[in-house]
Amino acid sequence: xxxxxxxxxxxxxxxxxxxKAVNGVSYGVAAGETLAVLGESGSGKSVTAQxxxxxxDTPPGRITGGEILFKGRDLLRLKEEERRSVRGAEMAMIFQxxxxxxxxxxxxxxxxxxxxxxxxxxxxxxxxxxAVELMDRVRIPAAAQRVDDYPHQFSGGMxxxxxxxxxxxxxxxxxxxxxxxxxxxxxxxxxxxxxxxELQREYAMGLILITHDLGVVADVADRIAVMYAGRIVxxxxxxxxxxxxxxxxxxxxxxxxxxxxxxxxxxxxxxGLPPSLTAVPPGxxxxxxxxxxxxxxxxxxxxxxxxxxxxxxGPGRGSACHFWRDCLEGSARR
Amino acid sequence: xxxxxxxxxxxxxxxxxxxxxLIFLMVNVMGDxxxxxxxxxxxxxxxxxxxxAEFGLDQPVWKxxxxxxGNVLTGDFGTAFNGQEVTELMGTAFPVTxxxxxxAILFEVVxxxxxxxxxxxxxxxxxxxxxxxxxxxxxxxPTFVTGLLLQLLLGVKWGWTDPSVSSEAAFGELVxxxxxxxxxxxxxxxxxxxxxxxxxxxxxxVRTAVAKGLPRRRVVTRHLLRNSLIxxxxxxxxxxxxxxxxxxxxxRIFNIHGVGxxxxxxxxxxxxxxxxGFVTVLVLVFLVANLVVDLLYAVxxxxxxxx
Numbered sequence: 001x002x003x004x005x006x007x008x009x010x011x012x013x014x015x016x017x018x019x020k021a022v023n024g025v026s027y028g029v030a031a032g033e034t035l036a037v038l039g040e041s042g043s044g045k046s047v048t049a050q051x052x053x054x055x056x057d058t059p060p061g062r063i064t065g066g067e068i069l070f071k072g073r074d075l076l077r078l079k080e081e082e083r084r085s086v087r088g089a090e091m092a093m094i095f096q097x098x099x100x101x102x103x104x105x106x107x108x109x110x111x112x113x114x115x116x117x118x119x120x121x122x123x124x125x126x127x128x129x130x131a132v133e134l135m136d137r138v139r140i141p142a143a144a145q146r147v148d149d150y151p152h153q154f155s156g157g158m159x160x161x162x163x164x165x166x167x168x169x170x171x172x173x174x175x176x177x178x179x180x181x182x183x184x185x186x187x188x189x190x191x192x193x194x195x196x197x198e199l200q201r202e203y204a205m206g207l208i209l210i211t212h213d214l215g216v217v218a219d220v221a222d223r224i225a226v227m228y229a230g231r232i233v234x235x236x237x238x239x240x241x242x243x244x245x246x247x248x249x250x251x252x253x254x255x256x257x258x259x260x261x262x263x264x265x266x267x268x269x270x271x272g273l274p275p276s277l278t279a280v281p282p283g284x285x286x287x288x289x290x291x292x293x294x295x296x297x298x299x300x301x302x303x304x305x306x307x308x309x310x311x312x313x314g315p316g317r318g319s320a321c322h323f324w325r326d327c328l329e330g331s332a333r334r
Numbered sequence: 335x336x337x338x339x340x341x342x343x344x345x346x347x348x349x350x351x352x353x354x355x356l357i358f359l360m361v362n363v364m365g366d367x368x369x370x371x372x373x374x375x376x377x378x379x380x381x382x383x384x385x386x387a388e389f390g391l392d393q394p395v396w397k398x399x400x401x402x403x404g405n406v407l408t409g410d411f412g413t414a415f416n417g418q419e420v421t422e423l424m425g426t427a428f429p430v431t432x433x434x435x436x437x438a439i440l441f442e443v444v445x446x447x448x449x450x451x452x453x454x455x456x457x458x459x460x461x462x463x464x465x466x467x468x469x470x471x472x473x474x475x476p477t478f479v480t481g482l483l484l485q486l487l488l489g490v491k492w493g494w495t496d497p498s499v500s501s502e503a504a505f506g507e508l509v510x511x512x513x514x515x516x517x518x519x520x521x522x523x524x525x526x527x528x529x530x531x532x533x534x535x536x537x538x539x540v541r542t543a544v545a546k547g548l549p550r551r552r553v554v555t556r557h558l559l560r561n562s563l564i565x566x567x568x569x570x571x572x573x574x575x576x577x578x579x580x581x582x583x584x585x586r587i588f589n590i591h592g593v594g595x596x597x598x599x600x601x602x603x604x605x606x607x608x609x610x611g612f613v614t615v616l617v618l619v620f621l622v623a624n625l626v627v628d629l630l631y632a633v634x635x636x637x638x639x640x641x
Binding site for chain 1: 556
């Protein structure tokens with residue numbers, strides 16, 4: 001396993017109290033594998049990624065428990081200087097909004113080349129040549145002429161390509177992409193996603209794709225982890241999950257995708273809102289919104305059950321629902 | 335860029351004309367310019383009339399203004415009533431004040447920005463609160479108090495420096511006066527930098543820089559500082575004009591014979607030529623400083639392009 005996150009816990013101290021943004025999350029990514037982490041805003045998907053990268057704002061954030069094993073080493077035990085040399089070189093991150101995530105006052109060539117100057121000790125001239133090479137790699141037209149341009153002079157899609165190029169620069173083993181296409185036009189989204197998937201295959205990198213876009217996930221992911229209120233509620237190989245979700249929340253998500261053959265019918269929506277992280281309901285955090293909720297859901301926190309029997313079950317499937325069997329069978333029947 | 339500069343320079347002409355006209359009118363209202371020429375007593379009417387005719391003061395004001403501006407454009411700022419050429423006065427006064435201003439700006443840039451960065455990165459910690467309180471004190475206490483206090487302590491009590499500056503006004507002598515002159519602006523620069531740094535520290539591009547695995551020092555200097563300095567540069571630029579003209583108090587305290595001193599003397603002795611001449615040059619300095627700031631803006635922030 002390239003990355004193995006075990007029982008990670010992150011808290012934020014806020015005015016309303018302590019928010020448990022990540023509450024015992026475990027997931028793993030193998031080399032060449034794509035893990036999609038799915039969830040609403042505030043589900044803890046980005047915070048988990050930031051903890052893995054080591055770019056969490058501390059304070060107010062605080063890692064209160066767990067391990068992040070990367071190539072066998074626990075990143076949380078490394079000294080800051082060792083951690084820094086891992087960041088960017090061995091694992092890299094692609095952010096959502098490339099316009100605000102790139103430095104507005106430095107040329108893209110500077111920002112790309114910086115990776116080589118800092119991590120590889122290259123001269124500025126060589127780094128610049130490398131930057132052009134990278135821009136070619138992510139198919140930016142006329143890279144040699146555009147290397148001295150500033151981020152605002154590029155279109156949204158081109159800027160996101162530059163972000164990707166920056167993440168790829170040192171050929172890391174793991175890339176974390178935090179909603180890489182959310183800020184883009186639909187037509188450009190597909191291009192950027194394809195490029196990312198292609199480069200991932202080529203370099204055999206592990207990829208964590210954080211998203212709330214179920215359409216993107218189906219195309220590129222191998223496995224999915226669905227997060228809700230700081231926990232993983234379901235994890236499964238992508239096709240199994242789409243075929244028959246084993247958690248009512250996942251089913252709700254899938255049902256709320258607009259479909260052409262449902263034209264004219266009312267669009268499904270999960271009722272209610274995600275809970276505030278300072279006041280997560282007792283028992284299963286999803287129970288106030290769950291159509292299947294029973295008494296036990298209000299009192300007992302469901303562990304991540306292994307989903308072994310039933311339709312579309314397989315190794316490595318898990319569901320944090322007391323009634324995962326009912327849900328799985330119900331899903332399969334529809 | 336070139337066209338922008340030309341347009342800005344052309345825009346300066348009406349501003350310059352308007353500002354000088356206002357000064358000219360105000361000084362004329364100040365009192366009878368000939369009154370000071372006959373010593374303690376008032377001039378007898380015949381002499382006064384002769385002097386007025388000689389200096390062209392019997393002409394209407396607009397005509398006087400035009401004559402004056404015509405002379406200024408040929409580099410003739412007139413003669414003070416003691417017979418000294420105003421340009422000569424400028425030649426001795428401006429270099430002194432420019433040196434003083436340079437020292438003050440240096441303090442603002444080095445100490446102000448350094449303190450601003452340190453406190454901006456440690457917002458809410460004791461160091462931050464301490465500096466914040468100190469800047470508040472400096473801003474609230476008038477310059478003549480800090481000036482006289484420092485003069486008394488450093489110059490008289492402890493004898494670390496000379497309490498007053500010699501007529502050469504070398505850089506070494508101007509350290510304490512420069513600090514006094516800079517004090518209030520320095521406090522503002524600190525606060526401005528602090529706010530700017532604290533705000534940008536949470537920005538996405540700084541997070542990206544950290545995620546790239548850059549050392550902390552590089553993140554701060556290369557990514558955070560440059561973006562945060564844009565408002566600070568604007569402030570310091572406009573402050574140049576204010577420092578040069580506003581050194582009256584500081585120059586009086588430390589007996590520096592610079593622009594402020596000459597202006598003060600000019601106003602006291604109703605020396606119209608001196609006052610109008612000096613203020614005219616200060617207006618020019620202010621305009622040029624503003625232009626330079628705007629151009630510097632484009633250097634710091636490539637998103638700003640002038641056409």
